[in-house]
Amino acid sequence: MNGLDNFSTSRSTPINKMSNEATLVTLDDFELKFPANVDECFNAAYGVEHWSRIKKALARPPGYTSVRVNTLVTDQKALVAKLNEALKPFNSRLEAAGRPAITALPHESLSDVVLVPSASRVNFPIQETLARKKIIVDRLCGEAVLRGSDIFARGVMCASSALNCDDEVAIFVDLDHSATRGSDAELHAGRKILIAQGKAQMSRSEMFRAMKGLAIAVTVRLCDDAPPLNGVLLGELYMQNTPSSVVAHVLNPQPGDTILDMCAAPGGKTSHIATLMQNKGTLVACDRSRRKVLEMKSYFESMGLSIISPIKLDSTHSVLPKQDNVISVQEIIAAAVKAQTNEKLLPIAGFCAETFDKILLDPPCSALGLRPRLLHACDMNELEQYCSMQRNFLWAAVFLLKPGGILVYSTCTVNPNENEKMVAHALKEYPLELVPHTPVLGERGLTNQGLSADQAALVQRFDPSSDIDTMGFFCAKFIKTKSIRDVEA
Numbered sequence: 356m357n358g359l360d361n362f363s364t365s366r367s368t369p370i371n372k373m374s375n376e377a378t379l380v381t382l383d384d385f386e387l388k389f390p391a392n393v394d395e396c397f398n399a400a401y402g403v404e405h406w407s408r409i410k411k412a413l414a415r416p417p418g419y420t421s422v423r424v425n426t427l428v429t430d431q432k433a434l435v436a437k438l439n440e441a442l443k444p445f446n447s448r449l450e451a452a453g454r455p456a457i458t459a460l461p462h463e464s465l466s467d468v469v470l471v472p473s474a475s476r477v478n479f480p481i482q483e484t485l486a487r488k489k490i491i492v493d494r495l496c497g498e499a500v501l502r503g504s505d506i507f508a509r510g511v512m513c514a515s516s517a518l519n520c521d522d523e524v525a526i527f528v529d530l531d532h533s534a535t536r537g538s539d540a541e542l543h544a545g546r547k548i549l550i551a552q553g554k555a556q557m558s559r560s561e562m563f564r565a566m567k568g569l570a571i572a573v574t575v576r577l578c579d580d581a582p583p584l585n586g587v588l589l590g591e592l593y594m595q596n597t598p599s600s601v602v603a604h605v606l607n608p609q610p611g612d613t614i615l616d617m618c619a620a621p622g623g624k625t626s627h628i629a630t631l632m633q634n635k636g637t638l639v640a641c642d643r644s645r646r647k648v649l650e651m652k653s654y655f656e657s658m659g660l661s662i663i664s665p666i667k668l669d670s671t672h673s674v675l676p677k678q679d680n681v682i683s684v685q686e687i688i689a690a691a692v693k694a695q696t697n698e699k700l701l702p703i704a705g706f707c708a709e710t711f712d713k714i715l716l717d718p719p720c721s722a723l724g725l726r727p728r729l730l731h732a733c734d735m736n737e738l739e740q741y742c743s744m745q746r747n748f749l750w751a752a753v754f755l756l757k758p759g760g761i762l763v764y765s766t767c768t769v770n771p772n773e774n775e776k777m778v779a780h781a782l783k784e785y786p787l788e789l790v791p792h793t794p795v796l797g798e799r800g801l802t803n804q805g806l807s808a809d810q811a812a813l814v815q816r817f818d819p820s821s822d823i824d825t826m827g828f829f830c831a832k833f834i835k836t837k838s839i840r841d842v843e844a
């Protein structure tokens with residue numbers, strides 16, 4: 356069997372020249388690979404050609420970086436100007452290489468989002484590159500390179516035997532985790548993808564001795580070049596992809612609301628909700644991980660977002676048993692503040708049924724919308740476990756929401772079972788109805804996954820293969836039509 360059968364490729368002629376040619380493709384030929392039963396399910400939902408386009412798009416980074424403006428301290432116009440100032444060193448490097456500069460732009464529909472386009476890619480000759488010395492990195496490092504990173508010593512798995520500082524190298528990603536750190540890249544026989552060219556900043560022996568330090572400066576990628584924005588204008592912006600920034604707007608939080616974010620860490624959507632509430636009202640941010648809740652707490656404090664109560668809580672077990680007196684969210688928080696001793700987090704075990712005006716449910720999901728991804732090891736059984744967990748979260752959300760309250764459900768996956776089918780499940784099991792929402796930047800939902808055409812038109816699906824060029828994402832907004840007790844009666 357030709358090793359290329361392990362990939363789906365758009366080119367019939369494999370690139371050659373290496374002894375292990377059959378196990379090598381370039382990023383341009385590559386589409387993400389899934390187990391047969393996942394492909395079968397997604398082919399049925401999207402159609403074979405569309406699913407193939409999605410798999411190709413998932414392996415590449417979007418063509419721009421999206422940042423959300425902290426409107427409590429600045430505005431979109433001012434942030435665009437500051438970002439363009441901060442981009443000057445990157446633009447100087449582009450111009451020195453004869454490449455066009457990039458300009459940050461306000462998002463046309465979202466007044467608190469700024470888009471920073473990546474620099475257009477530069478093509479390089481593949482065969483010449485394959486004749487260079489080689490570096491092989493692991494999957495995570497390869498994905499970081501595609502997002503604009505250089506390569507640090509810890510990320511290098513294999514290097515050609517006689518690699519010296521300043522050598523020009525071809526950069527590959529090991530797709531099978533088969534590379535042994537420190538081995539000769541020329542002898543690696545597993546599947547790998549060519550993703551970039553670079554220049555060694557250390558000799559081979561230094562690379563494997565050093566635990567840190569820049570090993571390879573990436574010079575050209577087989578994708579657009581994202582500018583380095585980590586740590587830029589801290590406090591004034593939050594790195595958040597566009598669909599995630601849509602979610603808080605869809606929830607439409609108002610000052611004075613009582614809102615629950617059931618799965619809040621690292622707190623991107625929570626901080627956006629608090630900002631839209633103008634830091635007035637009550638916002639509970641739950642997460643099961645104590646470490647993540649402590650990190651969120653410090654982040655919210657550093658941003659001055661005082662209305663947020665970060666709580667370590669399993670949201671699927673956050674509904675308190677039925678009692679004679681309904682205790683409000685504010686009373687529960689006040690009692691916990693009183694009871695708090697040396698413990699850093701509020702001791703809260705749950706909330707009374709039907710006490711929140713609005714709830715955001717952004718649960719753990721299969722994350723099959725994140726870009727770029729070069730490997731996904733999920734099968735249908737694992738995907739089903741996410742669905743089962745999401746159904747438990749939905750149950751708790753419906754109990755905690757007041758009648759007439761709003762529930763927004765979102766995922767960062769293209770799996771229809773976690774998206775359209777989960778919405779169909781919610782509509783069937785609970786007193787929920789879909790409601791129109793704004794802004795709508797994505798596409799309508801799929802109509803062959805349990806939703807009627809009218810229902811599919813009320814949800815929002817971000818397709819990574821569409822012109823909007825974002826991550827895969829999904830969002831639905833429900834209103835609770837009656838009390839859960841009326842349903843139980």
Ligand SMILES: C[S@@+](CC[C@H](N)C(=O)[O-])C[C@H]1O[C@@H](n2cnc3c(N)ncnc32)[C@H](O)[C@@H]1O
Nearest residue numbers: 618619620621622623624642643669670717719
């Ligand atoms: C998709 S992430 C949430 C991202 C977040 N909404 C944001 O925009 O920054 C899902 C989160 O759910 C948390 N989680 C997992 N199981 C949970 C549970 N049973 N209860 C509460 N949080 C849970 C995970 O720790 C993870 O931080």
